[in-house]
Amino acid sequence: MHETNTEVTTAMKFKTIMRHLREGFKNIARNGWMTVASVGAVTTTLILVGAFLALMLNLNQMADNIEEDVEISTLIDLTLNEEEITELGNEIEQINGVQTVVFSSKDDELANLIESMGDEGRSWELFEQDNPLNHVYVVKTADPEDTIDVANQISDLEGVQEVSYGKGVVERLFTFTEYARNIGLALIIGLVFTAIFLISNTIKITIMARSREIGIMKLVGATNGFIRWPFIIEGLMLGILGSIIPIGVILTGYYYLANNVSERISYSFVEILPFNPFAWQLSLIILGIGAFIGIWGSVMSVRKFLKV
Amino acid sequence: MAKDVILGKYCVHKLRTKIINGLEHSQVEVNQKSKGDYMILMNDVYKTYANGVTALNGISIDIKQGEFVYIVGPSGAGKSTFIKLIYREVKPTKGSILINDINIGDIKEKRIPLLRRDIGVIFQDFKLLPKLTVYENIAFALEVIEESPRKIRTRVMDVLDLVGLKNKARFIPDELSGGEQQRVSIARAIVNNPKIVIADEPTGNLDPDTSWGIMKTFEEINARGTTILMATHSKEIVNTIKKRVIAIEDGLIARDEHRGDYGYEI
Numbered sequence: 001m002h003e004t005n006t007e008v009t010t011a012m013k014f015k016t017i018m019r020h021l022r023e024g025f026k027n028i029a030r031n032g033w034m035t036v037a038s039v040g041a042v043t044t045t046l047i048l049v050g051a052f053l054a055l056m057l058n059l060n061q062m063a064d065n066i067e068e069d070v071e072i073s074t075l076i077d078l079t080l081n082e083e084e085i086t087e088l089g090n091e092i093e094q095i096n097g098v099q100t101v102v103f104s105s106k107d108d109e110l111a112n113l114i115e116s117m118g119d120e121g122r123s124w125e126l127f128e129q130d131n132p133l134n135h136v137y138v139v140k141t142a143d144p145e146d147t148i149d150v151a152n153q154i155s156d157l158e159g160v161q162e163v164s165y166g167k168g169v170v171e172r173l174f175t176f177t178e179y180a181r182n183i184g185l186a187l188i189i190g191l192v193f194t195a196i197f198l199i200s201n202t203i204k205i206t207i208m209a210r211s212r213e214i215g216i217m218k219l220v221g222a223t224n225g226f227i228r229w230p231f232i233i234e235g236l237m238l239g240i241l242g243s244i245i246p247i248g249v250i251l252t253g254y255y256y257l258a259n260n261v262s263e264r265i266s267y268s269f270v271e272i273l274p275f276n277p278f279a280w281q282l283s284l285i286i287l288g289i290g291a292f293i294g295i296w297g298s299v300m301s302v303r304k305f306l307k308v
Numbered sequence: 309m310a311k312d313v314i315l316g317k318y319c320v321h322k323l324r325t326k327i328i329n330g331l332e333h334s335q336v337e338v339n340q341k342s343k344g345d346y347m348i349l350m351n352d353v354y355k356t357y358a359n360g361v362t363a364l365n366g367i368s369i370d371i372k373q374g375e376f377v378y379i380v381g382p383s384g385a386g387k388s389t390f391i392k393l394i395y396r397e398v399k400p401t402k403g404s405i406l407i408n409d410i411n412i413g414d415i416k417e418k419r420i421p422l423l424r425r426d427i428g429v430i431f432q433d434f435k436l437l438p439k440l441t442v443y444e445n446i447a448f449a450l451e452v453i454e455e456s457p458r459k460i461r462t463r464v465m466d467v468l469d470l471v472g473l474k475n476k477a478r479f480i481p482d483e484l485s486g487g488e489q490q491r492v493s494i495a496r497a498i499v500n501n502p503k504i505v506i507a508d509e510p511t512g513n514l515d516p517d518t519s520w521g522i523m524k525t526f527e528e529i530n531a532r533g534t535t536i537l538m539a540t541h542s543k544e545i546v547n548t549i550k551k552r553v554i555a556i557e558d559g560l561i562a563r564d565e566h567r568g569d570y571g572y573e574i
Contacts, residue, residue, distance in 0.1 A: 015457075
């Protein structure tokens, strides 16, 4: 009998793992209403986190789309000959942060203009005889945030008549998307921490009710790890159970949203992320957050009771 | 008259204690070489709690394997602290405590569970788990140390037999009398064959008949070579079943007598 006493078996036996699993599940059943309360807390917070994440990620996507659309139109001086135009194109390409430089002739520009005007564009067809527009270099930057800087550098180059990138509008757009991102991130972090706090508190109550049991376990020579494992499994299970309803809500809600709402919105940049794979990825994230806060909550709460 | 007699007795005790304490110190030095004989060896142990309360003021004691020792003394004299030091619920502020040749004052946190597997503790309030059956309560102590299920079964049935509760294995603690519950807690304490059994007022809440039954069980356990330390307030038990008596007063050993008396008027 005493050979087991001389050394702690570090490798956990399979039998012990099964015992921890059994105990963990048994505790969930045994705690009855406290389990319901814990799962309820996880559920509520995860629904909020999920809804926010969905909103956030979509907003982010939209902001990305808008940013992608930002481009610099470099109007080329009319006096430049073909060679000089090519040289200017090369010079623009040399600028730091420039991703693509696409040449668009004045005929292309007019065609675009006419097309974008629709029926009214017909009146512009008159200009096809004598096109007053400039040749244009359409410049895109690798990072949309560089747009303003790059535009300023281009306007300094020889042979550039004018640079346009939606001055003012672009600046405002960038500040807005940045705000939206930061606020969203802060809100999500806040929500996750609130959830962890709520869950660790609820688990603390379930553990408090069993502090006696833990004390006795310690007195008869249980190691901390042995005591901790069933609680970790319990926390994990509470987190997973708590993420079932939020995942259901998000899948159905997003399915509805993706199928109905997106069709009614006509702005090109307002594009909802497709249900597949986005909703599934979101569900996985929710499950991960649930498991994480469950485990974290139980580890946090059990720690105090191990000091006997 | 009677007062004088008591006073006289007390003086003799004090004198004896001094002699014994003196002896002990010389013994401790000898023991450094042959300490293997001792189950519990305390040397100049002090304990001051974080709130400033001093519970023990320099205690030195040696208890051999297989001894049966009563710990007596007024409430608040340091008995509980003395007991808690042995299974390392509290840590000494100063001094060394050797349990089975291991200095538990400076063992690592990880080693504490191993120490406790050699010590069975019995409490006045039993500390049984109310939702588990008698059998499960006892098996619990073996599950925790990862014994095999078959071994658990035989051991639990053995100790249930020893404490005379074989027919109540499926009961839950609330369905048992106080004495029966205490016997369950004894069974749990001894189920893994500990080298030391510590009982903190095990008969405190029990009627005399039940108390004698419990004592009989202790003597049986002791007869198998288990060291027993029992803190008690029962003058009757101490004076009837004569064993070594260690009296703790004001955090000091006031008396240490083989086959001693309780020595206090209740």
